[in-house]
Amino acid sequence: MIDLSATQVAASQVARPPAPAPAGRWRKLARTLLRGERPYMLYVAFAILLVVFSLASPWFLSVDNFLNIGRQTTLVSIIAIGMTFVIIARQIDLSVASTLALSGMAAALAMAHIDNNWVVGAIAGLGTGALVGLLNGILTTQLAIPSFLVTLGTLSVARGLAMMITNTKPVIITNETYFAVFGEGSLFGVPAPIAWTLAAVIVGILLLHYNVFGRRIYAVGGNPTAALYSGIRVRRVTTLAFVLTGLLAGLAALVLSARSHAARPDVVQGMELDVIASVILGGCSLFGGRGFILGTLLGSLIIGTLNNGLVLLGVSSPMQLVIKGAIIVAAVAFTKR
Amino acid sequence: MTLNSRHRLLLSAIVTAASAVLIAAPATAQVPASCVKGVDLSTLGPASIIGQGPNGEKAASPDVLALSEAEAAKIKAGNFKVGISMQTVNLDWAQLQIQGITDTLKKYGVTVTGVASAEYQVDKQIADIENTIQQRPHGIISIPVDFTATAPTYKKVSKAGIKLVLMDSIPTGLKHPEEYAAMVSADNLGNGQIAAQVLASCVPQGATIGLVNFGVDYFSTNERTKGVRAWMGKNRPDIKLKQVDFTDPPKVSQIAGDFLTGNPDIKGLYAVWDQPALDTLSSMRAQGINIPMTTVDLGLQSAIEIAKGGPLKATGSQRPYDQGVAEAMVMMNALLGKPTPAWIGVQSLPVVQSNVLESYKTVFKKDPPAELLDACNKAKPACN
Numbered sequence: 123m124i125d126l127s128a129t130q131v132a133a134s135q136v137a138r139p140p141a142p143a144p145a146g147r148w149r150k151l152a153r154t155l156l157r158g159e160r161p162y163m164l165y166v167a168f169a170i171l172l173v174v175f176s177l178a179s180p181w182f183l184s185v186d187n188f189l190n191i192g193r194q195t196t197l198v199s200i201i202a203i204g205m206t207f208v209i210i211a212r213q214i215d216l217s218v219a220s221t222l223a224l225s226g227m228a229a230a231l232a233m234a235h236i237d238n239n240w241v242v243g244a245i246a247g248l249g250t251g252a253l254v255g256l257l258n259g260i261l262t263t264q265l266a267i268p269s270f271l272v273t274l275g276t277l278s279v280a281r282g283l284a285m286m287i288t289n290t291k292p293v294i295i296t297n298e299t300y301f302a303v304f305g306e307g308s309l310f311g312v313p314a315p316i317a318w319t320l321a322a323v324i325v326g327i328l329l330l331h332y333n334v335f336g337r338r339i340y341a342v343g344g345n346p347t348a349a350l351y352s353g354i355r356v357r358r359v360t361t362l363a364f365v366l367t368g369l370l371a372g373l374a375a376l377v378l379s380a381r382s383h384a385a386r387p388d389v390v391q392g393m394e395l396d397v398i399a400s401v402i403l404g405g406c407s408l409f410g411g412r413g414f415i416l417g418t419l420l421g422s423l424i425i426g427t428l429n430n431g432l433v434l435l436g437v438s439s440p441m442q443l444v445i446k447g448a449i450i451v452a453a454v455a456f457t458k459r
Numbered sequence: 460m461t462l463n464s465r466h467r468l469l470l471s472a473i474v475t476a477a478s479a480v481l482i483a484a485p486a487t488a489q490v491p492a493s494c495v496k497g498v499d500l501s502t503l504g505p506a507s508i509i510g511q512g513p514n515g516e517k518a519a520s521p522d523v524l525a526l527s528e529a530e531a532a533k534i535k536a537g538n539f540k541v542g543i544s545m546q547t548v549n550l551d552w553a554q555l556q557i558q559g560i561t562d563t564l565k566k567y568g569v570t571v572t573g574v575a576s577a578e579y580q581v582d583k584q585i586a587d588i589e590n591t592i593q594q595r596p597h598g599i600i601s602i603p604v605d606f607t608a609t610a611p612t613y614k615k616v617s618k619a620g621i622k623l624v625l626m627d628s629i630p631t632g633l634k635h636p637e638e639y640a641a642m643v644s645a646d647n648l649g650n651g652q653i654a655a656q657v658l659a660s661c662v663p664q665g666a667t668i669g670l671v672n673f674g675v676d677y678f679s680t681n682e683r684t685k686g687v688r689a690w691m692g693k694n695r696p697d698i699k700l701k702q703v704d705f706t707d708p709p710k711v712s713q714i715a716g717d718f719l720t721g722n723p724d725i726k727g728l729y730a731v732w733d734q735p736a737l738d739t740l741s742s743m744r745a746q747g748i749n750i751p752m753t754t755v756d757l758g759l760q761s762a763i764e765i766a767k768g769g770p771l772k773a774t775g776s777q778r779p780y781d782q783g784v785a786e787a788m789v790m791m792n793a794l795l796g797k798p799t800p801a802w803i804g805v806q807s808l809p810v811v812q813s814n815v816l817e818s819y820k821t822v823f824k825k826d827p828p829a830e831l832l833d834a835c836n837k838a839k840p841a842c843n
Contacts, residue, residue, distance in 0.1 A: 194713045382741050439706045
């Protein structure tokens with residue numbers, strides 16, 4: 123039944139990013155990057171972490187170690203870019219880690235069966251990811267099932283399929299070009315996984331902050347009813363957010379399988395929590411309508427820096443978990459001020 | 460200034476295209492030429508089982524489990540049913556164990572009611588065992604995910620009149636033979652010794668080596684690292700050992716990478732089983748580090764890495780199929796009411812580049828697949 127009161131909703135209530143100012147390009151870029159309610163404190167929190175670990179460990183403050191952190195956060199960062207769109211659109215995607223596993227298997231199997239061709243493998247991996255995203259989007263929007271439940275289901279289905287395809291056996295990859303492009307090569311000294319992350323960040327910024335699609339995502343997350351009456355195709359926009367997340371999970375699968383020289387069906391179980399934590403830590407609201415790409419990247423870098431720094435300090439594994447959890451909660455509380 | 464759609468498309472295309480032409484080889488150091496060369500395969504690893512059971516039991520050989528014709532006929536006539544509860548089925552090791560058990564039981568006419576996989580979760584394994592008990596099998600063969608939390612559930616097995624055979628570990632407080640018929644495991648101490656012996660041949664005097672160890676208190680993995688430490692202490696006291704523990708296997712790549720960054724003096728690595736070794740290897744590749752590494756367990760991917768002659772030099776392999784056979788045999792002994800030994804140990808197997816193909820056949824009971832043959836052919840004559 124249509125809620126007639128919704129027609130009274132003014133267009134001004136639709137959440138929008140700030141309109142572009144006629145100021146210089148750098149001021150506009152800065153405002154774009156610092157979008158959100160708590161960006162400054164986020165940078166401060168990150169800076170504090172860097173200073174503390176630099177003072178505590180002689181191995182922390184080096185280019186090699188920062189490249190380490192960059193490589194280690196690659197998978198979470200790439201997928202978190204997509205998750206930012208989904209969460210801003212007032213949805214959640216729990217299936218990303220399983221999608222990654224299934225996409226990796228698809229890429230490796232495609233290469234194994236089609237002339238060991240790395241392009242075919244990449245297309246198969248990205249396509250599989252996008253397909254799972256499309257399924258999530260369709261089930262969520264067309265059947266009006268909460269995305270939490272839909273993606274909880276597809277988490278299980280995708281993981282099960284990944285295991286069934288080869289009866290849980292890993293698929294070995296032997297294509298050297300594939301390794302170089304997605305895992306072990308570098309572009310102007312930047313390791314391939316980090317270069318792909320930067321590419322995903324740039325595309326994410328363009329889509330979310332410089333594109334009508336981004337504005338529609340904010341509108342849908344801010345007030346879906348108002349967005350609908352403003353002429354926005356809410357279902358399509360929401361579905362596209364899921365497709366983008368699936369596609370990026372596919373890209374993460376290519377990076378991981380290229381680094382491992384194999385695709386395994388049991389990889390990165392539970393990683394969806396790290397992804398969601400990065401997005402929320404980065405300033406996204408779980409209630410939708412708010413968030414920004416650079417914040418998400420910072421969120422994943424904060425978690426990655428914590429993981430890295432605690433190992434460098436020789437902190438025991440159980441204690442790492444305690445410290446990491448406490449610092450994440452403290453960081454969120456701190457940056458909310 | 461705002462970006463119009465053409466600019467946006469152009470920028471996206473440039474980013475994507477630039478990212479798609481990433482081709483470069485990471486720089487690598489060289490592993491010492493002495494690596495593995497000083498090791499004689501005939502004397503590599505222990506000649507017999509050197510480890511002890513969890514309660515200090517002496518190892519019994521699988522040979523004591525043979526059945527006479529009359530006993531085999533009794534088993535075939537008994538219409539026995541056996542359930543299996545695994546910690547996971549996503550490892551070559553687990554699949555070979557299951558295959559060894561099912562092939563052997565089938566030969567004697569024993570039905571396998573099902574294989575449950577706990578995916579390393581205690582609560583799921585508790586449910587799996589309880590559900591298996593409901594199927595009223597005559598026996599259950601299982602590997603505990605955790606030997607404390609699952610103990611009360613395992614005690615229910617014998618209370619239900621069902622025979623229990625364990626793999627690799629004994630839940631706390633279970634008594635032999637009242638509550639379990641036997642525990643079967645590899646000689647993990649021996650496997651650790653193999654890993655240590657090869658690694659020692661690859662590092663200079665006074666070198667530091669890193670141990671990538673499982674930080675959860677678990678009998679079989681504890682024994683491996685104990686084996687490495689014991690051998691080094693006795694035969695190469697000049698070598699300094701540093702250790703990093705992981706509790707969450709998916710995090711090994713990150714933890715091992717950071718461990719190497721924080722300890723640049725490390726000249727060799729040991730990883731507690733093959734998957735952590737492969738994850739460590741992926742971090743090493745990313746950082747351009749090439750130092751020798753050894754491990755325990757053999758899977759297809761680790762076999763390929765050994766065949767290539769890359770950083771992974773050797774493994775002390777278990778014989779999971781043979782362990783599965785031993786588990787099935789001891790279960791049938793128990794079903795007949797025969798006395799069964801508390802611990803049955805299965806001999807370790809050293810695997811290096813020169814015997815990797817033969818070892819693969821020994822462990823997997825089948826010919827090496829094309830990927831392994833291809834990797835080995837590219838590394839001739841060192842690989843056989």
